Amino acid sequence: MDDRAISQAVANPRTYVDQPAYDALFAGLRRRSPVHWVDPDGYRPFWLVTRHADIMEIERQNDRFVNEPRLILSTVGDEHRLATAIASKTALRTLVNMDNPDHRLFRAIAQAWFMPPKETQRRPARHLSGFPCLFRRGDGRPAAPSPR
Secondary structure, eight states: OOHHHHHHHHHOGGGGGOHHHHHHHHHHHHHHOSEEEEOOTTBOOEEEEOOHHHHHHHHHOTTTOOOOSOSSOOBHHHHHHHHHHHSSSOSOOOGGGOOTTHHHHHHHHHHGGGSOOGGGTTSOOOOOTTOGGGSBOTTSOBOOOOOO
Protein backbone atom coordinates (compact mmCIF):
# COMPACT_ATOMS: atom_id res chain seq x y z
CA MET A 1 0.00 0.00 0.00
CA ASP A 2 1.47 3.39 -0.96
CA ASP A 3 1.51 6.50 1.27
CA ARG A 4 -1.57 8.03 -0.31
CA ALA A 5 -3.61 4.84 0.14
CA ILE A 6 -2.42 4.56 3.76
CA SER A 7 -3.43 8.17 4.44
CA GLN A 8 -6.87 7.66 2.94
CA ALA A 9 -7.40 4.37 4.83
CA VAL A 10 -6.43 5.91 8.18
CA ALA A 11 -9.03 8.68 7.75
CA ASN A 12 -11.77 6.42 6.37
CA PRO A 13 -14.29 5.26 9.03
CA ARG A 14 -14.87 2.04 7.04
CA THR A 15 -11.34 0.92 7.93
CA TYR A 16 -12.32 0.74 11.60
CA VAL A 17 -15.31 -1.56 11.07
CA ASP A 18 -13.41 -4.02 8.86
CA GLN A 19 -11.31 -5.79 11.51
CA PRO A 20 -9.11 -7.81 9.10
CA ALA A 21 -8.35 -4.69 7.02
CA TYR A 22 -7.66 -2.66 10.16
CA ASP A 23 -5.34 -5.32 11.57
CA ALA A 24 -3.45 -5.67 8.28
CA LEU A 25 -3.04 -1.90 7.87
CA PHE A 26 -1.71 -1.26 11.37
CA ALA A 27 0.41 -4.44 11.58
CA GLY A 28 2.07 -3.39 8.31
CA LEU A 29 2.66 0.12 9.60
CA ARG A 30 4.14 -1.19 12.87
CA ARG A 31 6.57 -3.36 10.85
CA ARG A 32 7.54 -0.95 8.06
CA SER A 33 6.84 2.57 9.32
CA PRO A 34 5.89 2.73 13.00
CA VAL A 35 5.90 6.54 12.98
CA HIS A 36 4.25 7.51 9.71
CA TRP A 37 3.39 10.91 8.18
CA VAL A 38 -0.28 10.81 7.14
CA ASP A 39 -1.83 13.41 4.81
CA PRO A 40 -5.42 12.36 4.02
CA ASP A 41 -7.64 14.42 1.72
CA GLY A 42 -9.75 16.93 3.65
CA TYR A 43 -7.76 16.60 6.89
CA ARG A 44 -4.69 18.29 8.31
CA PRO A 45 -1.60 16.06 8.08
CA PHE A 46 -0.33 14.39 11.23
CA TRP A 47 2.13 11.84 12.57
CA LEU A 48 0.59 8.42 13.12
CA VAL A 49 2.35 6.53 15.92
CA THR A 50 1.52 2.82 15.86
CA ARG A 51 3.73 1.11 18.46
CA HIS A 52 2.73 1.05 22.12
CA ALA A 53 6.29 1.70 23.37
CA ASP A 54 6.57 4.77 21.11
CA ILE A 55 3.20 6.10 22.28
CA MET A 56 4.22 5.67 25.93
CA GLU A 57 7.54 7.45 25.30
CA ILE A 58 5.74 10.37 23.67
CA GLU A 59 3.28 10.56 26.57
CA ARG A 60 6.18 10.85 29.02
CA GLN A 61 7.57 13.84 27.11
CA ASN A 62 4.69 16.28 27.45
CA ASP A 63 7.15 19.17 27.30
CA ARG A 64 8.02 18.19 23.70
CA PHE A 65 4.71 16.80 22.40
CA VAL A 66 1.32 18.52 22.68
CA ASN A 67 -2.26 17.24 22.70
CA GLU A 68 -3.97 20.54 21.94
CA PRO A 69 -5.59 21.65 19.76
CA ARG A 70 -6.34 18.47 17.80
CA LEU A 71 -6.77 15.32 19.83
CA ILE A 72 -9.44 13.90 17.53
CA LEU A 73 -9.46 13.48 13.76
CA SER A 74 -11.76 16.10 12.20
CA THR A 75 -11.98 17.40 8.67
CA VAL A 76 -10.59 20.86 7.99
CA GLY A 77 -14.16 21.97 7.23
CA ASP A 78 -15.45 20.66 10.57
CA GLU A 79 -12.58 22.37 12.41
CA HIS A 80 -13.42 25.66 10.72
CA ARG A 81 -17.16 25.37 11.46
CA LEU A 82 -16.46 24.53 15.08
CA ALA A 83 -13.98 27.39 15.52
CA THR A 84 -16.47 29.80 13.99
CA ALA A 85 -19.37 28.55 16.11
CA ILE A 86 -17.67 28.54 19.48
CA ALA A 87 -14.64 30.81 18.92
CA SER A 88 -12.29 28.12 20.23
CA LYS A 89 -9.69 25.69 18.90
CA THR A 90 -11.28 22.67 20.57
CA ALA A 91 -14.88 21.68 21.21
CA LEU A 92 -14.19 19.82 24.41
CA ARG A 93 -11.41 20.52 26.88
CA THR A 94 -10.66 17.57 29.09
CA LEU A 95 -7.55 16.58 31.01
CA VAL A 96 -6.70 14.22 28.15
CA ASN A 97 -6.32 17.00 25.58
CA MET A 98 -4.94 19.74 27.87
CA ASP A 99 -1.27 20.59 27.91
CA ASN A 100 0.64 22.14 30.80
CA PRO A 101 0.27 24.44 32.61
CA ASP A 102 -3.54 24.00 32.32
CA HIS A 103 -3.34 20.20 32.63
CA ARG A 104 -1.47 20.39 35.94
CA LEU A 105 -3.83 23.02 37.37
CA PHE A 106 -7.07 21.26 36.39
CA ARG A 107 -5.72 17.87 37.51
CA ALA A 108 -4.88 19.30 40.93
CA ILE A 109 -8.46 20.51 41.29
CA ALA A 110 -10.06 17.16 40.38
CA GLN A 111 -7.52 14.63 41.64
CA ALA A 112 -8.71 14.54 45.27
CA TRP A 113 -12.21 13.43 44.16
CA PHE A 114 -10.73 10.25 42.71
CA MET A 115 -8.54 9.43 45.71
CA PRO A 116 -10.29 7.36 48.40
CA PRO A 117 -9.91 8.28 52.05
CA LYS A 118 -7.08 6.36 53.72
CA GLU A 119 -9.41 4.15 55.80
CA THR A 120 -11.35 2.95 52.72
CA GLN A 121 -8.47 2.40 50.29
CA ARG A 122 -8.90 -1.37 50.34
CA ARG A 123 -12.65 -1.28 49.61
CA PRO A 124 -13.87 -1.00 46.00
CA ALA A 125 -15.48 2.28 45.01
CA ARG A 126 -19.26 2.02 44.58
CA HIS A 127 -20.07 5.59 43.56
CA LEU A 128 -18.57 8.99 42.87
CA SER A 129 -20.99 11.26 44.65
CA GLY A 130 -18.64 14.21 44.21
CA PHE A 131 -19.21 14.26 40.46
CA PRO A 132 -22.91 13.57 39.85
CA CYS A 133 -22.80 15.70 36.69
CA LEU A 134 -20.45 13.17 35.07
CA PHE A 135 -23.09 10.48 35.16
CA ARG A 136 -26.37 11.59 33.60
CA ARG A 137 -29.07 9.66 31.85
CA GLY A 138 -30.64 10.99 28.67
CA ASP A 139 -33.47 12.51 30.72
CA GLY A 140 -30.99 14.50 32.85
CA ARG A 141 -31.41 12.41 36.02
CA PRO A 142 -28.18 11.34 37.79
CA ALA A 143 -27.07 7.81 37.00
CA ALA A 144 -24.79 5.91 39.35
CA PRO A 145 -21.86 4.15 37.71
CA SER A 146 -21.96 0.37 37.90
CA PRO A 147 -20.18 -1.29 40.83
CA ARG A 148 -16.64 -2.43 40.13
